[in-house]
Amino acid sequence: MAVISYIEAITEALREEMERDSRVFVLGEDVGVRGGVFRATMGLYERFGPDRVLDTPLTESAIAGVGVGVAAYGLRPVAEMQFADFILPAFNQIVSEAAKMRYRSNNDFTCPLVIRAPYGGGIHGALYHSQSIEALFASVPGLKIVAPSTPYDVKGLLKSSIRDEDPVLFLEHKRCYRLIKDEVPEEEYTVPLGQAAVKREGTDVTVITYGLMVHHTMQVAEELIRDGISVHILDLRTLVPLDREAILEAVAKTGKVIIIHEDSKTGGFGGEIAALIAEEAFYELDAPIQRLAGPDVPAMPFNAVLEREFMLNTEKIERAIRTLAEY
Amino acid sequence: MIIDLTMPQLGESVTEGMIARWLKRPGDVVKKYEPICEVATDKVNAEVPSTQSGILQEIIVAEGETVAVGHVICRLQIEQIEPEIANIDVVEEFETEELEEASPSMKKRYTPAVLRLAEENQIDLSRVRGTGMGGRITRKDVLRIVEGKKEIEPPVEHTDQQESEPIISVEKKTVSSQTEDEVIPLTPIRRTIAERMVKSKQEIPHAWVMMEADVTGLVAFRQRMKEEFREKEGISLTFMPFFIKAVVDSLKEFPQLNSVWQEDQIIHKKRINISMAISTERELFVPVIHDADEVSLLGLAKSVHRLKEKTFRGKLEVSDMQGGTFTVNNTGAFGSVASQPIINPPQAAILSFEAIVKRPIVIDQMIAIRDMMNLCLSIDHRIIDGWISGRFLQAVKQRLEAYGPDTKGIL
Known part of the structure; x- marks a missing residue:
């Protein structure tokens, strides 16, 4: 088994899911050519091209809103908030649209949207780059929230989140990105949501x-x-x-x-x-x-x-x- | 206003005390510094003075009960400077609230888990000894009983004593007493003796040296002086001050022996404080003569006398028990001619003076009848080695042998 970092596990999960399912694509600020500010989407642009790795404007409301729309259309978007702190402009789209889609359409539509968001402090990021936001969303029924701690879990859970039919807020502690490494199997595996x-x-x-x-x-x-x-x-x-x-x-x-x-x-x-x-x-x-x-x-x-x-x-x-x- | 009086810290290593006797009853007027109760700790018995003047309101800890240092033992109503009549009701209400909050004992605060386990397994919680904060019975305490690992306390008497040290609890479990046997509960002093002896024997690598000293001269000197001394000083002249003097002077010469062991270091003590083993019928006390190097033989004689008196009357104070740096032991008093004393930790050594016996000895190719005494020294071999111990013991021996019937100017 290879020893990889938390962020490498995220990249692997994204790549493998995009290879497995052509409906999966990523969008966000600088996720394309740049490979993400944290390098979570490194190599995806080269591998899958600009149609499946979308660089967006600096408009989180649009990132989430587009995600909700294309999910309703049948695609499986993985949206990246550059920092969890920036998610608030998208609060309405996430809370009022994504979380309620299945309920208000009486199961006609689901919202298989994953929103990845690097959160947490201790990285000298000060007030706009260090916040924890889970409590803001945890009281919203219809939204799943995942917060893995290890490379093994982050890979397995991101895959499960992408395959899930409902919106998932996927929280990645940014201090874990390069600090935490462990063994991750090369063969395919997932970690089910909702299991401690x-x-x-x-x-x-x-x-x-x-x-x-x-x-x-x-x-x-x-x-x-x-x-x-x-x-x-x-x-x-x-x-x-x-x-x-x-x-x-x-x-x-x-x-x-x-x-x-x-x-x-x-x-x-x-x-x-x-x-x-x-x-x-x-x-x-x-x-x-x-x-x-x-x-x-x-x-x-x-x-x-x-x-x-x-x-x-x-x-x-x-x-x-x-x-x-x-x- | 009502204040709490707590169990005071009555010695360096004292963590708890037993209320031996209440000297005041609820309702009694108490003056500041006036003793309110007697406390027996594992080191000493002491009177606890009141910190304020007032009226004893309530006794929280009953006689015979043992509580931790800092535990509230009673409450005192002290005078308020300007009591406002109009506010009395409010004040009283406030005070009762305060009373409930102030109680630190957790013995009867049962958590849901403890209550449930006790009920399911039919355990009488009043008989369980708690190991949690403030004596609280923890879930683990109850689980241990359920699993049969811990015995339940007998319902009466010493429910408040702390969890026994391993050695004592092991005995409790393995030795079954027959009905005709008498079971003697441990006194705090006995428990301390047991714990310290176990600690010493388990931790300290004891080495043992014995030498014999010819104290014929000293015996003759004391014989000549003792009547005069008793008349002049009012106390009898024993050998003990001579022994201590010889030890103190030799410790000055070999300060290595006046050391204590502390984790990864050895501390050479500057002050020479001699611990002196004194036995009563039931127990052993080791009071201390502080700065024994600063007093004369007469001073030592008086200190020895004073400490013996205090010991037998049960009047030893905390200060009499603390700070010893070297222990002497007069085993000769009960006829012993050789012993292996156990070191009084954290000290480095202990010296026993054995019985003085008349024996034929060869001196200058002639056989003489001499007063001989064995000196038995136990040392902590981590701190000191045989060579230095031997020289120290030689020094003590020579000092004791230097006395003659006509030695002058020492008393």
Whole structure:
């Protein structure tokens, strides 16, 4: 098996899906000749030509809107938002059109649109290049949200998203792009949407998380085991639809739960998970449910010191897990 | 206004204390610094003074109960500067709220998981010892019982004691007592002795050196001086001050022996504080003579006397127990002629003075009857080696042998 990076896995998934299905095409700002600002679409323009690798104007509303239209027409667009921060001009198209297409047409039309969006901070990107946006969309029924943490998952999940009949918001943590590498099989595989993955079995504290925080938590768990604290880690992988069974199982492993995400705390997705646990797994709880999240501050600071303060890191995660373990 | 009084920190390594006796009852007027209760810790018994003047409102921790340092033990109503009559109702309401919030004990705070498991498995939670924060019973505590790995506490008496150290719990599980046997619960002191001895023997590579000293001169000197000394000083002249003096002077010569072991380093202590093993019928105490190098033989005699008195009366204070750098042990007092003392961690060595016995000894090709005594030294071989220990012991020996019946100017 080849060891490839998170972003190489995305490129592979796109290429393989475009080869497999001629209806699949990509569109976005600089995805063509340039190969994407992060190089996610490298080589696709050369391989598939300008008709299937579309450079668009700097108009996110159009990128999403065109996607909705061509999806209704029978194609399978993969739209790229250059940064997740820029998705807001397309909010209306995504929320009012893409998410509702199947429902309002009474199943006559579906919207097999994938919107890829690099999100997250810690890359010195400041306020317009660091935001986490999952909570903005998680309350919209009809929209699926995927947030993989590893190259294996990102490839398998992107393929499943492209093949899915409904709109998928596909969130790629940009810090993972070149930082995270692992073995990815050369043969064809997919990872089904809506299934969380147990990344580590443990008995003291359960961590429920996704994206970059999975890696931080794995690292912390490795250190804490030396002090006899055994951490159970669940990587959600897909936020909507949520793998409720996996969450409840993970809670029952330890009775002590901490939900970790980089997005800010108030109204963050962690609140939804906490509510689910309180509703469904109350009698498994051995401690108040904890949320470790980004601060309720308008944006990621540019200043490196403040950026570190803003971002969750291994120290903050370790402290939170230790405190909960002692409870 | 009502304030909380908490279990004070009564020594370096003390983490909990048992309320031995309440000296005040709810409703009693308490002055600032006035003792409100007696606390027995694993090191000492001490009186806890009140931090404020006021009226004892409520006793939270009953006599015989052990709680962690910082745990609220009672509440005190203290005077407010200008009580406003109109606001009394509001104030009271506020206070009751505060009371509920302030209680840090988590022993009876059961989480849903704990309650469910207890009910499903019919476990009486009042008999379970919690290992969580504030003594909280955790899900794991209950699961351990379900899996049969942990014994349930007997319902009475020491439900509040901390989880036993491994050595003690192992004994508890393997030794079954017959009905005619008497089961003696561990006192805090006994528990400390047990823990420290296990720690010392497990951690410290003990090496042992024995030498014999001819103390005929010292015996004669004491014989000659003891009546006069008793008359003048009011206390009896024992051998102990002489032993300590010889040790202190030799430690000055070989400071390596006056060391403590700390993780990856050895610390040579500047102050010479001599720990002195004193046994009572039931327990062993090791009070400390601080700066023993700064006092005369007479001063040492008085310190030894004072510490013995305090020990037998149960009046040792925290300060009497702390900071020892080297331990001496008068095993001769009970007739021992050789012993292998266990080091008092983190110290580097311990020296036993064995019984003085008359023995035939060859001196200048003649056989003489001499007063002989064995010196038994245990050393922490991580810190010091045999060579330096031997020379140290030689130095002690020579100092003890230097006394004669007519030695002058030392008392």
